[in-house]
Amino acid sequence: MAMASMMKVVLGSIAFGFFWVLAVFPAVPFLPIGRTAGALLGAMLMVVFRVISPYEANEAIDLDILGLLFGTMVVSVYLERADMFKYLGKLLTWKSRGGKDLLFRVCLVSAISSALFTNDTCCILLTEFILKIARQNNLPPQPFLLALASSSNIGSAATPIGNPQNLVIAVQSKISFEKFLFGILPSMLLGVLVNGAILLCYFWKLLSIERDQEVEAEAGDLVVENEVINSHQSPHASSVNSRDFMNANSLPNSVAKDPPNENWKRFLWKICVYLVTIGMLVALFLGFNMSCTAVTAALALVVLDFKDARPCLEKVSYTLLVFFCGMFIAVHGFNKTGIPSTLWEAVERYSRIDSTGGIALLSVVILLLSNVASNVPTVLLLGSRVAASAASISATEEARAWLILAWVSTVAGNLSLLGSAANLIVCEQARRAQFYSYNLSFWSHLKFGVPSTIIVNAIGLPFIRSY
Template sequence: MNVTLVIFTLVYVAMAFGKLPGFRVDRTGAAVVGTLAMIVFGAISPKAAWDAVDYRTIGMLFGLMVVSSAFVVSGFYAWLAQRVATMPVSPPTLLAMLIVVGGVMAAVLTKDVVMVAMTPLLVSITMARKLNPVPFLLAFCFGVNTGSVGLISGSPQNMIVAQGLGLSFSGFMKVTMLPALLSFPVVWAVVAFMYRGRWALPAGEGAAPPPADAIPPLDKGETIKAGLVTLLVMAAFMSDLWPREIIALSAAGILLLNRKIASKDMLGQIDGNLLLLIMGLFVVNAALDLTGLPQQLLHDLRDIGVDLNNPVTLCLVGGMLSNVIGNNPTVMLLTPFLQPGADADALGAALAVGTGFFSNLVVFGSLAGIIVVEQAARCGVRISFAEFSRAGAPVTVCCLVIALAWIMYLT
């Protein structure tokens, strides 16, 4: 038990700090090494380790990543970013459009892929308009984080919550879509207020328009094909007639079987590190579960009045913990110990909305936040930790009010 607890602690220290202190081991590396250590030291058997990995979540996530990658390689993301960002509208109106576009795309096509594809494009296009890219990048990121809450397909943590609590696609949407939509005007109002009068770049810092070959041309045929497949996936999810992972993987197979686009180009857009991270955490968490320590801890917490099966408590605890170890680890840690029963919808909403809405508090509160800061830096735009939180904190507080009011209504 002591060895198991030490390994588990080290893995989650890496989740909190982004790497294992003293080593060049990031979150994914820590999850993989932790898995191997659990097996080597006998904390979990190889068979139990394989069984611990939820193939349904991994299959659905991989399939939806392939679907989203089809829009990347077809040039749709680049075309959409250029069309929206070059429209002759005022900066506040452009801000609102990016929030809605980002939030809706994230809910359907998985938020992390959307952030990777759109961030460098938004930097290039806003600077070409001599606009300060920071408020637009932050608003897009905040909208992606809150909008992704609306559908199971929006993020890995949504998939884990739905699988763990037995929620259908339509059932999940019924309890998360409204707060996700209500978050959009909140994000817009906060960011527009905080950056009022600071929309333009300082003199001399403008950028030339991106060269024509920097933005891939739109392949209308492939975009239409990807769009039709996505619509069929959503319809199949809604029908709830087939397992969600089978639907997503079937869609991936259809899109990979392509005469124009190489499968390696599509698979190159897949975030393999994220898949390995989630698989590793399934095993690490299962090994700790075998010690009985989590059950004892939950019992002790209940004795002092902290009941994770209370939706309001779960929302707050899940949200705060997600800013320490990340969204996906938090959901994976808490979901197995919930007792849904008649409150499954409220608990699902509490965990999904709590971790999603709290994501905007600090940079490392979500992978989307890390992506936007790191990719912006590669494009020459610096978003500091303080600047992210200066806008993200009031967004989080205001969205939290919406979340708590909604959860209390559900209960």
């Protein structure tokens, strides 16, 4: 694509600059309006500056991605109401054999649950539970918090519904859920194991401390705050509002015991929620339209609940949907300036995926851009270009290029504390925990994040295949 006129290039760069600054630094002193408003501002400037027309701005909004995102958020709300994440928390404590065993459990449980229920949701609902387990066992919280955040990011790479950038890739590439899963699953599983091994090497001595108390089998009164993060919060982080997970045995009998009919109704309702969720995953696996499947599952849960759906629908992060609309327009306008195409043409010949050196260079470009511009804009800027370059080799290589983009842009979130919303959620949830707060600092995360990101990316790349 040729460069646009100098006026469009300058004005488009200014508009995109507003979007980028406010997306990466939502509380900048000169304009502390947040990410969502920043995305809308960037989109509006693209139209006002006539970089794109109102019609082009409307066409830039991808309704399939918005539908898929909305549907998965609603399903997550109902799963949270059905105590799915409480049961996942209990799985961590079942017959635990010490700190090292517990660390690997956190890695595996957070990775698998993130692949199915999104990484941000899992971090919101598991952080305080993990802090409580660490306190009960006289173990340092830092390795377990790092395990939760990093493994959630790695695990979310395996499916189209694991994180927002994968949603974009799945819709744009038209890669089926099955091919996406099997293309990245080996890298994901190996990456989680390697990440856990790195954590063990870092914290071996601390995890060897004898426990003062046994791990409790019950997940007791875990209270998760509704407010997750302040200035650094991603809109996606609020897709599921937390509620109290209370141990019914700790309440007075008059409160804890529900009528038998109510207990049966709730039990059957939970079963229906899990069956609908399983049905959604099976439909995605069979190749049904992902957006329609997710929205259908969400509506099925609304009907099965048989009550006013407003309280549940209010928990959906509509700010995230608005953010995506603004981001689609801002990125499309920036693409129209010709700058991304010109920059890509300069490195395209050296970053083709038919050579080891090309894959390495492409991975470095994705990793750096994901940490500078965030992973979703990176996918929107590079996706079609990387795919077109690989398509000149073969259709199989085109699909593999999309999967490499999904893998690297997701694992890149582990590089620093600001690399992904999941990291920030764990940090803020831990800092605000009522019973046992802990401050996960930027530098303590960076010392682990840099080697982990580089090693996990390098080890996982050779195992990414397209089918």
